[in-house]
Amino acid sequence: MSNFIVKKVAVLGAGVMGAQIAAHCVNAKVPVVLFDLPAKEGAKNGIVLRAIENLKKLNPAPLGNKDDAAYIEVANYEDNLEVLKGCDLIIEAIAERMDWKHDLYQKVAPYIAPNAIFASNTSGLSINALAEGFDAELKARFCGVHFFNPPRYMHLVELIPTVATRPEIIDQLEGFLTTTLGKGVVRAKDTPNFIANRVGIFGMLATIYEAEKFGLTVDVVDDLTGKKLGRASSGTFRTADVVGLDTMGHVIKTMQDNLASDPFFAVYKTPEVLAKLVAAGALGQKTGAGFYKKVGKDIQRLDFASGQYVAGGAKAADIVARILKEKDPVKRMKALRESTNPQAQFLWAIFRDVFHYIAFHLDTIADNARDIDFAMRWGFGWNVGPFETWQASGWQEIAAWVKEDIEAGKALCNAPLPAWVFDGKVVQNGGVHDAQGSYSASKNTQVARSELPVYQRQAFRAAVVGDGVANGTTAGITVFEDESVRIWHQNDDILILSFKTKMHVIGAGVVDGMYKAIAEAEKNFKGLVIWHADAAEGGAFSAGADLQSMLPVFMAGGAKAIEPEVARLQNAHQALKYANVPVVAAVAGLALGGGCELLMHAAKRVASIESYIGLVEVGVGLIPAGGGLKEAAVRAAASAKGNDILQFLKASFTNAATASVSKSALEAQKMGYLSDDDVIVFNPYELLHVAKVEARAMFDAGYRPPLKAQFAVTGRYGMATIMAQLVNMRDGGFISAHDYKLGAMIAEIVAGGEVEQGSVVNEQWVLDLERKAFIELLNHPKTQERIMGMMQTGKPVRN
Incomplete structure (x- = not known):
């Protein structure tokens, strides 16, 4: 196989995603040029320059080293399109509007090098529709590449070919994304919102629906659907605030516009509470208010009934928290289903809704069940994917319960579970994953893992429940x-x-x-x-x-x-x-x-x-x-x-x-x-x-x-110089008296102790100084306070 080397990447669009994708390319030492519109006033590349400045302030930091922002080349669509001719990969990341994207494609197409890959970072628009108007040659090198926000930290990238994309293009891009940018690649079909957002946003809508049905407040729902379920600690509503309620609304609209025949279509309506917040300009974290609002040091929550913000911080009921601590997934799911507590019933309901959804849609949205599990783990921060959860909790029993709820009218729609759920092969396996691979509903067979050469670099690949893949605790x-x-x-x-x-x-x-x-x-x-x-x-x-x-x-x-x-x-x-x-x-x-x-x-x-x-x-x-x-x-x-x-x-x-x-x-x-x-x-x-x-x-x-060499130390001179700095920090109130003592001890050790400047010592000399200071501190009451505080609370004590 010939090498596919990306010598330069162009990112079109310096918005939140485009700028951060460019930053991550720089992290990986890939030369990158960031494009945007020419600014109407001031420097012509002002939009891009402002975006790069903003990268240095963002938290979590998109850049591994802030100084590397200087490596991002700046460009605009008026003066610099020639630069595209030197790029091997071009990623378009402008706003999610088909007409705007098509306008830009017309502008850049003549400058795309004959061997370059052209990709759109869209979160849900049709990749085939985006490729309309390209000549056949460019169509064959075009695909969707969907990074998750923030791109440096989220492991998932969805790769979406069009009907015309050459297979080797996708293989090459998967190799680059996996090793160079460090991503977990899942190949998705060209369906609205692809895999992770399709299932994830459905899950959030189902959660909002069930929360209202069971009368639960946003803070309780977030406590129930966060760490306690092995998911992102932000839970459901806080996640929506972080993503941006306008962004969430946009993803929901893509589903409304394109999925009219879906039996779950009624669930895709924008929740009234979300529509009201967006209309009021409360878009979540970026505007300071959404489902939550920070008031001074307090975080208040939205009360659905009154539309006002009230004191938050409510937690899951003790009995439900205890059920969720049960290690055996079979017992845990049974306890949730059988409990009369509304919070437990709510949890069973959201599990059932997602199981129903992924089973019904597996044949159309993903090649196999493993891809749905990885998409949710890597894109939404779930520790265990939805099919894995179902399989671990007892495939047949769960299937029977879901069927029962559908027939009793408790589910979100009356579409029956597909026949394959009860099929001898899946039932016999105890679920969709086994040693041969993962079940594909569209092919009605198990699909093995990708054999691309890049995966030979992974001694232990990410495993799914039931696949029997060797792991680093038992292999070898x-x-x-x-x-x-x-x-x-x-x-x-x-x-x-x-x-x-x-x-x-x-x-x-x-x-x-x-x-x-x-x-x-x-x-x-x-x-x-x-x-x-x-x-x-x-x-x-x-x-x-x-x-x-x-x-x-x-x-x-x-x-x-x-x-x-x-x-x-x-x-x-x-x-x-x-x-x-x-x-x-x-x-x-x-x-x-x-x-x-x-x-x-x-x-x-x-x-x-x-x-x-x-x-x-x-x-x-x-x-x-x-x-x-x-x-x-x-x-x-x-x-x-x-x-x-x-x-x-x-x-x-x-x-x-x-x-x-x-x-x-x-x-x-x-x-x-x-x-x-x-x-x-x-x-x-x-x-x-x-x-x-x-x-x-x-x-x-x-x-x-x-x-084993001997080396020179700075001795008393070094200690005195460092101590002067420490005195300033102590007197300025930046450090406590005990911090000052610790600093003085560290200064003495790194300077080599009470010796003349330039004295030559060996390693053991300094090790002895370290050990002596450590033992002395163990007897110090302030140190003992800090150690006990850390052991009891896990947080440092300032004393």
Whole structure:
């Protein structure tokens, strides 16, 4: 297969989506040009320039590193269309109006290079209708590509071919979106709103309908339909406010305009409450009011009956919250259906409505059931897709209950469930997903996963309930396993160390595991990769040292009893650094405190773009003591090369003293936690593959660990300079007295202690300073307050 290399992307339209898609291309180091209309006054590219400025202010940040905004090239449709000739991929992202899009296409078509892919980022317009008027040649290179908002963070991209799109165009684009931009691609059919918005907006409309029927308020509904159901914490109404009620209204209108023959058509009418809010200009978060309104520090909710905002914050009933905590999905669904509590009946109703809908529409909206599950997980933040939920809760029993409700007139329409739901094959499988693939209603067979080469980079692909796909907790060959770690391999030359602790915290068992893994890797393998099975599903790399497990030791023997544990952690990190085979840390999610120190001692790091890295110990009244400050001193001395070391030390000191955490892997590079030659991976499912490739390459290139060098420190001079800055922060009220004490201790350690400027020390000298300060702080009442506060509430105590 020939390479498909995207040398440059053009994004047409600098609105919310267009600008953020451009930003994400820049994150991935893909040159991009952002187009919009020429401004009527001021600079001709003013619209685009304003959009780029706005990218720097948005939260969550579209850019991994704000400075990279400078790489977005600016253009307008009047002067710069020639630029399009140098673009391999052109993504149109203007407002959702067919006539406006067609006008723009006429303007740009003559400038599109003969091999370029042309795509529309539409959330629901017909891709075939958009392609009307193109010549056959351009039609064959046109498709829909639907990013979800915000594009950097939402994993889903829907790819929609037209009847004329060449298959290899879609294959090439899927490869680019998956590896370069890090997306989960689902191919959708050209039906209104495609898959995720079709099912997701139906689900929201059904929820609004059932909430009114059962008399539930918006805050209670959001509590019931958020985290408790394993969905986005914003629930239903808050999600609508975030998306924008006008945007939601637009997506609903697409359904009204194009789905007149759908038996669920009555549900697509714009809810009266939504229409009133939009008419009043209350469009949700962007206008400050929607279903919710922020008044001072309080969040008020809309009362449907009066149309006024009233105090919010009501939660689910205790009995329903208890039902939702039931681990067995079969028991949970049965309890919801049989309960007389209106909240439980409401939950059963919204599950039933979605099951009814996806079964009825599977043949027309998706190639197979797996695509609906992934679309809802990746596009709407559901932990478990709707078909998976049905299958896990008992396929046959649920089908019988849904049928019963339809016949009793309780469902949203009287269309019967399709025959395949009760078909021997699906029933025998216990549902739509099995080891052969996922059921396709249009083909009446199981459809296997895509075999595109890009998926060979994913050692463990996203699984669905019932598919029997191997996962990183059980696959491969186990060398050693206990409750803390698993040491294993995939029958090749790289050993893998995975932590099993909650949030992958580092306790005595994990430290033992590090020693075991290093010894095994040095004896029988080319390298060691530290990787965790939930890396792609939003897990943590490591949330740091396991304070909870240290508590009994502390209670029994005081701070002194902890000292050997700290020394063992320091020594384990040193053992990683000086291992005779390369150690590669495969980082995704949180890498805090000890987790940050661990990755700093690896020979190389392969980090997901969504890596949040920092030394945060001051939050619990401690200082980093796993070698993180020692590494800061070593690296500053190496970077200084004879110049003033302090200049290279200031950022590391400030980051540790203020517990700063990177908002991306790109920012972690800027902060010095990742080095410039570390690898940033955009698709977390590719993390293990890339880490193993790096480890093997280092070994094959003749890897040797660094020599144990001595290095110069800034001593008393460095301490005094940093202390002056701390005094200003304390006297200005920016930090507390205890923060000042912690800052002073960190300053002393990174400066190498009470020695002359330029003194030469070894690593052990600084490690000893770290350990001594850590033990001293454990005895401090303010530190103990912070530790207990964090353990009890999970939030830092400011004292």
